[in-house]
Amino acid sequence: MILSRKSLDRRTFLRGMGATISLPLLDAMVPAATASTLTAANPVRRLGYVFIPMGSDITRWTPRSKDDLNQLSPILEPLAGVKEQLTVLSNLELQPAYPGTHATSNAAFLSAARAKRTESSDYFLGVTADQIAAKQIGQGTQLPSLELAMDLMETVGQCDNGYACVYQNNLSWSSPTTPLPAEAHPRLVFESLFGEGGTHRERINSLKRRASLLDAVRDDLASLKRTLGAGDRAKMDEYLEAVRDVERRIQLAESTAKDAPRDMERPVGVPAEYAEHARLMFDLQLLAFRGDITRVSTFQLARETSNRTYPETGVTDPHHPLSHHGNDPEKIERMSRINRYHVSLFAEFLEKLRDTPEGEGNLLDHSLILYGSGMGNPNLHDHTNLPVLVAGGAAGGMKGNRHLRYDEPTPLANLHLSLLDKVGVDLEKFGDSTGPIEALFL
Structure with a gap:
């Protein structure tokens, strides 16, 4: 059989003054006779992590059935539209996060490593799962990985029971001593995805010369379309x-920022409403996956000890104090509304991935997204029975509409090991893992 060569390279870009736009997967990039080998049979591998702080009301999180998601819990109800590509895992634990702090909850979530207790710059943790994946599947993309957050991460020094703020501020670590700061400003993320780089002043001057990014690539776009x-x-x-x-x-x-009330946790120039800010950050991840700009992303939906309020939920209490509910049923119920709100925004992201065709499937089929927290019951600062779920992965054989409930506490690191294996990273052990979760995939 003679196969025709690709007429268009997968790494084709549209270029213009101060702008570079990568392209989605097009038919012209794939020889007709081998199109299926780049889709369902051999999907582009993408791995995403979405972190929520301060655990959850686990009673309103845990699915009713021991086996499936046919009766979603109150917090997980917003995920009904994508439950066929969803697995909830109960009774996972994060032993390396003990003695039990907000800092170690954040630090151990992706590292499964025990943070060195220090208030100085001699911090030490471990390489996180996302960065292990990035070294394997991120070297052929514009950005090996993308680190995002919703809050400013400017606090330094000691933040939590003798632990340096660096543990609380950073999910991703490329080495035990190298945290990777996350970006919370949509404009800066947008420019990192589609800008030509250069100094901050060069990027500002480029922005002034064009009303829109697409203006800069108009000529290149017209030529390609022909x-x-x-x-x-x-x-x-x-x-x-x-x-x-x-x-x-x-x-x-940006145009309305001058009229927005100042929020100490929110960067200047971002949407005043939390939901719109979160949707922008999720949409930037979607564009990054769709254009194959990166295949690995992490996103903090809020930082540990965040005092952010969510009035749109009908709850005016700051999140962190509310998480120390003292077993007060009314406070737990209000906290659960915040938990559900975070899930609802994540559900919108998953639905957009599902509704974005790619090859023989869609972006959700070709992605694995882990959503969860390093803390279980925030009132106790424990790290057992974590709220954790995995979405997507149908093209890689992940079963959906399932609830996997373990009789005994099982390391979260086992899940990391399984997801890394699925995207082609062969490890015998990760953190405190005891083995992969075989039941997760067909």
Whole structure:
């Protein structure tokens, strides 16, 4: 059999003054005779992690059935539309996070390592799962990994019971002594995905020369479109409109920033409403996956000890004090509304991944997304029976609509080991793992 060569390289970019836009997977990038080998049979591997702080009301989190998700719990109800690509895992634990602090909850979540107790700069942790994956599957992309957050991470020194703030501020570590700061400003993330780089002043000058990123690549886009079929042109138009929509929303947030009330946890120039800010950050991850700009991402939906309030939920209490509920049923119920709110925003992200076609499936089929916390019951600062779930992965054989409940506490590191294996990282052990979770995949 003679196979025709690709007519368009997968790493094709649109270029213009101060801008570079990678492209989604197009038919023109895949020889017709081998198209299926780049889709369902051999999907692009993507791995995402979404962290929630301060655990959850586990009674309202845990699915009713021991086996499936046909009766979703109150906190997980927003995920009903994607439950067929969802697995909830109960009774996972994070032993390396003890003696039980907010700092170690954050630090151990992706490292499964015990943080060195220090208030100085001699901190020491471990390489996190996302960075292990990035070294394996991120070297062929523009960004090996993408680290995002919702809150400013400017606190330094001692933050929690003798632990340096660096443990609480950073999910990702590329070495035991190298934390990777997360970005909370949508504009800066957007420019890292689509800008040409350069100094901050060069990027500002580039922005002033164009009303929109797409203006800068108009000529290159027109030239490319003349070589594409109708289907690929439609894909390009839809993708670029998604890029333009995100850019518009960032511009709107920046234009209204001067009138927004000052929030000590929120960067200047981001949307005043938490939900719109979170949706922008999720949409930036979607664009990064869709354009194959990165295949690994981490996202802190809020930082540990966050005093952020969520009035849109009807709860005016700050999150952190509310998590120390003292077993007061009314406080637990209010905390659960915050837990559900975070899940609802994550559910929107999953639905967008599912609704974005790619090859023979969609982006959710070709991604594995871990959502959860390093803390179980925040009132006790424990790290057992963690709220954890995994979404996506259908193209890689992950079963959906399932609740895996362990009789005995099982290391969260076992789940990390399984997800790393699925994206091609062969490890015998990760952190305190005792073996992969075989039941997670077909």
